[in-house]
Amino acid sequence: MVRILPMAASSSLHLSSLLHYSSPSDPIQRPPHPLSPPSRHRRIKTSKSTRMEGYNITACTGNMAQASTAVTEENALEWVKKDNRRMLHVVYRVGDLDKTIKFYTECLGMKLLRKRDIPEERYTNAFLGYGPEDSHFVVELTYNYGVDKYDIGAGFGHFGVAVEDVYKTVDLIKAKGGTVTREPGPVKGGKTVIAFIEDPDGYKFELLERGPTPEPLCQVMLRVGDLDRSIEFYEKAFGMELLRKRDNPDYKYTIAMMGYGPEDKNAVLELTYNYDVKEYDKGNAYAQIAIGTDDVYKTAEAIKLHGGKITREPGPLPGISTKIAACVDPDGWKTVFVDNIDFVKELE
Numbered sequence: 001m002v003r004i005l006p007m008a009a010s011s012s013l014h015l016s017s018l019l020h021y022s023s024p025s026d027p028i029q030r031p032p033h034p035l036s037p038p039s040r041h042r043r044i045k046t047s048k049s050t051r052m053e054g055y056n057i058t059a060c061t062g063n064m065a066q067a068s069t070a071v072t073e074e075n076a077l078e079w080v081k082k083d084n085r086r087m088l089h090v091v092y093r094v095g096d097l098d099k100t101i102k103f104y105t106e107c108l109g110m111k112l113l114r115k116r117d118i119p120e121e122r123y124t125n126a127f128l129g130y131g132p133e134d135s136h137f138v139v140e141l142t143y144n145y146g147v148d149k150y151d152i153g154a155g156f157g158h159f160g161v162a163v164e165d166v167y168k169t170v171d172l173i174k175a176k177g178g179t180v181t182r183e184p185g186p187v188k189g190g191k192t193v194i195a196f197i198e199d200p201d202g203y204k205f206e207l208l209e210r211g212p213t214p215e216p217l218c219q220v221m222l223r224v225g226d227l228d229r230s231i232e233f234y235e236k237a238f239g240m241e242l243l244r245k246r247d248n249p250d251y252k253y254t255i256a257m258m259g260y261g262p263e264d265k266n267a268v269l270e271l272t273y274n275y276d277v278k279e280y281d282k283g284n285a286y287a288q289i290a291i292g293t294d295d296v297y298k299t300a301e302a303i304k305l306h307g308g309k310i311t312r313e314p315g316p317l318p319g320i321s322t323k324i325a326a327c328v329d330p331d332g333w334k335t336v337f338v339d340n341i342d343f344v345k346e347l348e
């Protein structure tokens with residue numbers, strides 16, 4: 001068994017999760033958006049037509065600087081809400097790609113969408129999900145050669161999968177030898193029928209009983225230390241909506257569903273605050289979510305304006321031309337924004 005140190009994991013993350021973005025550079029005048037974005041964002045824009053005036057405030061001084069900053073912040077907020085955003089995929093590391101692919105396809109009903117091996121960087125990616133990547137939220141598994149075990153930590157919660165019959169799904173998973181950590185039944189303090197299972201690496205999947213849905217892979221649950229701070233960040237810096245907030249005092253937690261459209265049609269980020277828990281160990285297994293944007297440069301500016309920390313300045317990846325920007329939220333959870341046009345070209 002080989003364990004990797006958090007730092008090693010973090011550097012392999014940069015390579016393995018970013019280098020797969022490769023496509024020709026962004027044209028000056030963009031063609032119509034080829035994605036099928038969520039209902040909220042159907043407007044087609046060009047890079048030039050959305051460019052914001054007064055974005056650079058570094059030349060301003062004194063009161064002027066304050067006035068300019070205020071306007072800029074307003075514009076930034078407006079722009080992130082109008083941007084064509086969608087959760088594209090969630091990236092995490094696994095110790096045995098074939099075992100995980102077998103589990104996700106046979107037990108969870110996902111399809112293997114694509115696989116790519118990067119021998120020079122010693123990793124392989126596999127993309128799996130319930131529909132094509134140009135219109136569905138999917139998982140991006142990373143296998144780093146020779147690394148068969150990771151620490152999932154305590155901050156990562158689970159991935160949510162909507163199924164029509166949780167009991168039947170659990171029976172199937174048991175028959176296939178899968179691990180069920182919470183038997184089917186109504187969620188404590190609520191009515192939704194849920195169950196929890198574990199994949200071969202110990203990542204938890206919550207099965208949620210719902211009617212037919214276009215987006216069965218429906219949640220990424222992360223624990224946060226200050227829910228209001230997180231809600232404000234994801235609203236203002238990321239342009240997400242607070243879709244639902246529910247306090248469960250009997251079980252001492254509050255959840256907030258954040259996303260780019262209604263929960264029944266779009267994958268969402270489920271932020272969980274456990275009373276009095278301010279910090280979590282993040283381990284080295286879970287990596288990040290990727291979100292599509294029409295402009296990584298403005299995305300990064302808006303994140304900075306709202307107190308986010310940019311961990312990779314916006315721009316094309318070296319050697320290839322897909323434009324990305326990366327940041328961490330107030331708890332240190334990472335997100336990569338990917339240029340929408342470049343992302344679609346990658347899939348061609």
Ligand SMILES: C[C@@H](O)C(=O)SC[C@H](NC(=O)CC[C@H](N)C(=O)O)C(=O)NCC(=O)O
Pocket residue numbers: 157182186187188190192194206223251253255272274
């Ligand atoms: C339907 C939707 O509201 C849920 O499924 S919430 C699931 C619920 N979440 C939590 O308890 C979060 C707090 C917990 N302390 C944590 O940090 O994970 C849950 O997991 N319920 C368990 C159950 O058995 O019902």
